[in-house]
Amino acid sequence: MIPELGHYALVLALALGIVQAVAPLIGALQRDTALMRLATSTAIMQFVFVALSFAALTACYVTSDFSVVNVIENSHSMMPLIYKFTSVWGNHEGSMLLWVLILAMFGASVAAFGGNLPTTLKANVLAVQSWIACTFYLFILLTSNPFLRVAQPPFEGRDLNPILQDIGLAVHPPLLYLGYVGFSISFSFAIAALIEGRIDAAWARWVRPWTLAAWMFLTVGIAMGSYWAYYELGWGGFWFWDPVENASLMPWIAGTALLHSAVVMEKRNALKVWTLLLAILAFSLSLIGTFLVRSGVLTSVHTFASDPSRGVFILMILIFFIGGGLALFAWRAPLLKQGGLFAPVSREGALVFNNLFLTTACLTVFVGTLYPLALEAVTGEKISVGAPFFNLTFGPLFIPLMFVMPFGPLLAWKRGDVLGVAQRLMAAFAIGLIAIAASFAAMGMSSVLAPFGIGLAFYVMAGSLVDLVERTGLFRMPMATVRARAAGLPRSVWGTALAHFGMAVTLLGIVCATTWGEERIVALKQGQSVTLSGYDLRFDGMVQRTGPNFRELAATFTAGSGGVAIGAMEPSKRSFVARNSSTSEAALLTRGFSQLYLSLGDVNEDGSVAIRVYFKPLVLLIWLGSLVMALGGALSLSDRRLRVGAPKPAKKSAAKPSTLQPAE
Amino acid sequence: MTLWLALALMTAAAIFAVLWPLGRRTAAAGGSDIAVYRDQLDEIARDRTSGLIGEAEAEAAKVEVSRRLIGAADVADADKSASGRSPLWRRRATAIAGLVLLPVGTTALYLAIGSPQLPGQPLAARMAAVQQDRSLQTLIGQVEAHLERNPNDARGYEVIAPVYLRLGRFSDAVNARRKLLALSGETAERQADLGEALAAAGNGVITVEAKAAFERALVLDPADLKAKFFIGVAAEQDGDKPKAAAIWTGMLKDAPPDAPWAPVVRESLVRVGVTPPSPTAPPIAGMAAPSASDVAAASGMSEQDRGDMIRGMVARLADRLKEDGNDLEGWQRLLRAYMVLGDRDKATAAAGDAKKALAGNPDKLRQIGDTIKSMGL
Incomplete structure (x- = not known):
């Protein structure tokens, strides 16, 4: 019964969303207070239903209800409990459900805490928010439904992708989504202002807390994601200029620019049109982030779903919101009353400087990420834009920015x-x-x-x-x-x-x-040691262990400095039976702000083991x-x-x- | 029934969220930007008293904010005169939409995509149900789950290995036997069992690996019957009939008169053209052979029966490959078997199937192509 309750709750959320997308708009246009009030109650109820739906899916995962296809595909009855929770969003369908949950949560927060907003603005904001929500409910129900069932459930699921069985994944996508989706509120505020044709200093103040919250979550989310990649992928790097990472970086840069320009708008009633544009762009880039990750247009370690038909749907959503938002901007923005002027050398000037550099930096990342894709789509030629491009373009842009x-x-x-x-x-x-x-x-x-x-x-x-x-x-x-x-x-x-x-x-x-940083790749036999940046690592032996749903081959090392042992390190390789795949778990030893990083390679026939050791100062x-x-x-x-x-x-x-x- | 009741309650809650604001009479208490500018003026005063800004700057800022305040007040007046109307017909229309369209729409969509007839099936509840209905398949599943959790439990492998062999899951049987050897140490019997599983996996052929296992068993216990018998089969398959006959005759000589395996060995001797020493007791019909393997069974059959048996094995192999076509060696074996049986048409058809099944793997595809070519198909 539980999966069906969740399914129906999502359908109800869609129905309420449609009411909320239409009635308050008419209400704001006609100044009908009853219709405008409708936005508040529907927004809160919508959140209740999405939350119910999410809770139902979580319950299915926790109780290993293998009559739900999504659970079969991404769970295993013997996974530790924590991963039964995290695997809810460790897959495409579930993560989309988390996406709309956060979207509805932000909508409900505006409804509940937006008492200081003028009624028409609040009604319009919530209506626009609901437009976004409705398209995503439809997307989930029609193309990525996590509640699809099978009549003859199998006895065991196919397990969660082992690379995602990690505590980093438990926290990082929700944070990232809080950031991505948080910008939807700024977007809704911008569109609402364009619909009303009125914008002033007070608008910036109302929008600021939401932007700030989204920015905070995105900052922590990106940092967590980067740390997760650092220790879980076993390459010792913290940022790969991977398209998916770039997709999270772009809204962050745009959001940072938005935060700064909103300050100018709030204090000096200037840069109004520009701030609106940034608000639209920040969310557009968030949507592109979602799109890049989920459509299957890009394939990388982060992509856990690739299905072109979904890609087309998301592409339509993108065109509707980004294209529609920018078109509305082009049409309505010239009608807005322009704000004040100011001298180039001033706080405002400095903030404009900040905005110029940030948007340029954002643009370079955008080009570096999307150009190879576009080129491949048009000509079929494959090029790869990697770290050298970004180091040469992004780096120099940030130096003056930091200096000022x-x-x-x-x-x-x-x-x-x-x-x-x-x-x-x-x-x-x-x-x-x-x-x-x-x-x-x-x-x-x-x-x-x-x-x-x-x-x-x-x-x-x-x-x-x-x-x-x-x-x-x-x-x-x-x-x-x-x-x-x-x-x-x-x-x-x-x-x-x-x-x-x-x-x-x-x-x-x-x-x-x-x-x-220093890096060494060596093969060690038992008892041998390697020296790196003043640290000695002695290979003590291998142990075979059994985890809840994996087997683990762990190598034990003793780290020493100047002949004194400072700690044990235990990198391992885990093999997951259900998926027939394995992950490598790096061992980290923290010294102050620096770290020794040890990741396990193959075991050779003569009993020696290949390892990669890094020393990462102040990492x-x-x-x-x-x-x-x-x-x-x-x-x-x-x-x-x-x-x-x-x-x-x-x-x-x-x-x-x-x-x-x-x-x- | 509970499901429908719960769905109805949820729908009612949704409808309530639409109707409730329509029924309330109070005017909307919205905020306005006037409050923000008032706050800004207060802030200037606070900053001034705490000495954060100078007198002149405070004055200038006050003028600027006041100007915004006046503008906002003008707009608010215009708004007030226009707002507050909420004609009854519009509210009624909205209410009807909420009361009728919302439940109808949600029900229609849900019935189209939902599965209300399927109950939830949490694993714990299903496991409890299974306890009462123990079929072989679920028993195997449980032993497998147990081994997944306790991969070092030798007893589990001991139980499951013969079951695998009987079900024709030969490679699983081999793995289980190997595990058992690794966990509980080497004995002649375990080596011989491994050899038997390996031979079964090779469709009755005593492969090098299988032969090694039997030989190892004989090193550990030169009297091990199963190993002896299969070494004989190996000799026969190598074309060394005298050696096979010698081994088997030796076995019968030392055997107690009512050994249950004696008939099978005797049949084998007949096959290599040796008259077995006469039995002291008549063979008991239907008595189990020392091994359940197809080899042993086949060795005790007439030419006609053996042909049928082999064809049955080939058919089974073909069935398995139909289900799991990714087994390159299986395909090669199947093609050879058809050629040996002289069934060229089937071999050609199987060659086509093999190519199709292995299309996803270029490396295997190339190898099967080589095999097909070498057979002249």
Whole structure:
């Protein structure tokens, strides 16, 4: 009965979705309060039904109900319980259900917590949100139905793809989806504004928390995904410029740009049309992310479903929402009232600079990801665009961006003073230079560029703290005053500083891990050892073990440094019987922020075993930085106070009130 | 029945979500951007008192925000005069849509794609049901599941190996025998059983591997009957009839008069053209041979019966390949068998089937192509 309840709940959600997609639109047009109110109740009820549907599918997985095709294909009665839960979304159909669950959850949140929105805007937003939801309900019910049944259930399922049987998968797709789908709210707000033909500074404030939440989840989701790839795929890399990774990176960059431009819109009532466009683009790129992953157009390690007929359906959804959204934008945007103007050197100017570079970076990733696909589709020629392309295009775009980053928060609104800011950043410059000198001294000329990267990272870290130091009066005032001032600072200021700091931490990790990492591939016999970056690894022997639904061949190693044992490492190969496939589990040994990485190769006939050892200096900083970034977002999200377009000039320009006339 | 009741309740909840807001009389209490700009003005005042911004900047910002506030108030006035109407007919139309179209639509769609007639079948409940209805297949399934969980349980393999052999799942039988050897150590009997399974998997041919197993068994226990007998079969298949006859005669000589396997050995001796020593007791009809393998059975048959037996084996092989066509060696064996039986038409047909079945695997396809060519088909 349970699978059928879930199935019917999804059908009901579709029906409510259709009501919600039509009635509130008419209501907003006719200013009919009853119809507009309909949006709230249907949005909440829709979420209840999708949640019920998802719970039903989960129940099927947990109880191994093999009368459900989806469960047969992706589960095994002997999997550990945690993977019975995660395999719900470890496959195409289930993950689409998770997608709409999150979509409905965001819709219900707007319905429940959007009391401060004007009624027409709220009705329109929820209607647009429901358009998106309806197309995906249809997509699921017609082409990817997880509730299809068989009358004669088999006794055992085919098991979850072993590569996905990992705790990383348990957390990473839901987070990623929270991010992707979160941008749907920004999109709905943008479309609603275009439908109403009205947009002003308040709009940016309403949309900000949703964008911020989506951005946070996406940040953590990407970081988790990258860490998962790092330890599960056994290649020791953390970012492969794989199309699926790029697909998650693009909405992140667009979302970052959107966050920054929305600030300008909120404080200065400027960049309105641009912000709308970014909101549409961020979600469009999220949809493309979904499309790239699921359509089967791309094949990579991440793709767990490939079916061209679904691809066509998703392509139609893409064309409808992206094409429709952009067409509506082209038609309605010129009718919107334009916002204010501003001088190039100002906080607004810095944010525009940020937006320019971010969108260009996003475009390079877009081209690098989609051009090979398009070329193959048109001419049949296969080219591969890999790391070299992205390192040469994406890298140089991020360097100036990072360099200017500390300037932004220090510049005044309306008219800033670059030289003044540069003077305040003197300490940060100095720290950066010291870092460069120190890394040359420590590492020699082994890499000419890397020390500059490290210098840049330290400069940004210091620079993002300058604003905090100045505004709390640290080093200048008594501690009590500093504490009082720190408490009085808007949370968003802390958020900005933390997010920028986190970005620099990530940069530091990337530079160190890629430049000074060491790699060895050797074959060891029992008792032999290998030395790498000052660490000794001794091969102690092999053990055969049995897991719940796999068998494991584990090799035990003792890691030592300077003759002292510091820990055991146990890389293994697991073979999964049901799928007749195997995974390799790398062993990681953390030393501070650095890691030793050991992955097992083949066992040779003479009893020796091939291993790959990496030393990754400061590699953990990459993900730690991302967490700090997300924490900054969370702090900013918790800021209930409003950020107003109050000029916050540099000390020098404060003496010239004449420069502070409104620019519009 | 419970299912339909639950579906009806869910539908009612959905309809309620549509009807409820239509019935309420209170006006919508929406927020407006005026509140946001008021907040912004307050924020400026707060920043001013905490010293975050200067007097002049605060003034300028206040002017700017006030201007937005006035604009928003104008729009709000215009809105107010236009809003609040909700004509009865529109609400009625919506209510009817919710009451009629929604349940009809959902039911129609659900009946088209759902399977209300199928009950849920959680595995635990099914297992409980199976306990009462133990068929051979589920027993095998349970032993297999048990072995999956405890792959080192020798007893399980001991139980399942003869069952596999009887069911014709020869390769499974071989694997089980090998496992058993690895787990419980080597004995003559286990080696001989492995050899038997290997021979069965080779459709009765004592392959090199099988022969090695029998020889190993004889090293461990020179008196092992099964191994002795099959070594004899191997000799016969190698064309060394005198050697086979010597082995078998030796076996009969040492045998107790009522040995259950004696008739089979005697038949084998007849086959290689040797008169067996006369039995001290008449063979008991239907008595089981020392092995259940097809080889042993076939060796005790007349020429005619043996031909039928072989044809039966070939047919079984053909059936298996029809189901699982990915077995290159199986196809090769089948083709050779047809050629040996002189059934050229069937061989040609099988060659076509083999090519079709192996089309997905270029490497195997090439090999089967070679085989076909070498047979001149």
